[in-house]
Amino acid sequence: MGGSPQRYKRDFDRFGDVIYRSFPPAKINITLDLLNLREDRYHNLETFVLKIPSFSDSLTLDTEGLMGGDLGEDNLITRAHKSMEQTVGKELVAGWRLKKEIPVCGGFGGGSSDGWAALVLLNEAFSLGFSHHELVQIAIPLGCDLPLFSVDGPLWAKGKGTDVHPLSKRHSPLWVLLGVADSPISTEEAFRWWEDSGFEGGERTKEVIQWWETGDRRERCVHAGNDFERVVFPRRPELAEVIRGIRLTPVIASGMTGTGNGFFALYSKKENAEEGGQSLTDSQFLGVYPL
Secondary structure (H helix, E strand, C coil), X not given: CCCCCCCCCCCEEEECCCEEEECCEEEEEEEEEEEEECCCCCEEEEEEEEEEEEEECEXXXXXXXXXXXXXXXCCHHHHHHHHHHHXXXXXXXXXXXXXXXXXXXXXXXXXXXXXXXXXXXXXXXXXXXXXXHHHHHHHHHHCCCHHHHCCCCCEEEEECCCEEEECCCCCCCCEEEEEECCCCCCHHHHHHHHHHHCCCCCCCHHHHHHHHHHCCCCCCCCCCEECCHHHHCCCCHHHHXXXXXXXXXXXXXXXXXXXXXXXXXXXXXXXXXXXXXXXXXXXXEEEEEEC
16 A cells, blocks of 8 residues: 555544544455465465445443453454554553454454554544554554455455555445354464465456456356365365355355355345345354445
8 A cells, every 4th residue: 555645434433532432344355365375474365355334343442541341462452552552652541342243253354343443543532643554554563454444445455465455336235144154263274274285276356356346246256256165165064055055045246254154145135135144043144234
């Protein structure tokens, strides 16, 4: 993104001078192409990402430090808070309240979305004045997925996932069915399985971007796909079975999202999405959401 003048979306509520609230959204990866392994041990990748604004966590900041409890040292909100304090060289007294809706380790990016929202809220609540580009630079060391939430709407990400390019928003209504399988998958596991497999990744993302930008978004996107399915499905057959079943319905695109046990199915009609959801158990079904 370099020195882009792009601004982050100020999507939060303010209550007086001390309470700020944001709703960090989930994301889905319509594609995830794993390319070469870099010298820094990260993988180069390409991915086409959609946000789900109506499926979100709720994050509240209190500048008097009276709200909430300890989120834990490893929580990305805590890490974002400490990183911001280190950057400005002073303590930023703040309490946090997090209401989780996005499943942990589902591949929906909930933790990263929370972390980005925390940086934005701190920047606004304490009038720190960081630009979009500066906030992204603070975010990258916290996790490669945080920049995915630094821009609004559909996007194309490449490199480690931190090189993010906004795409056009949809012109026709779409609906997404979201679900989660029973067996969690950690990012570390998924990448280890991939590295041990010797597989070569696909290159679908540019085809899907062309479909998104110029094609009929009501028609099936034949190039959608996630390379991790090749190593996850043999180890998580219940996840494979659910996704293969969904692909028998009139979906536009479907599959794993990210490296987790979450999955999505994109439809042009709400009734088709709801019908697809009827094949899921109560524990698997997360909801049907507009895009």
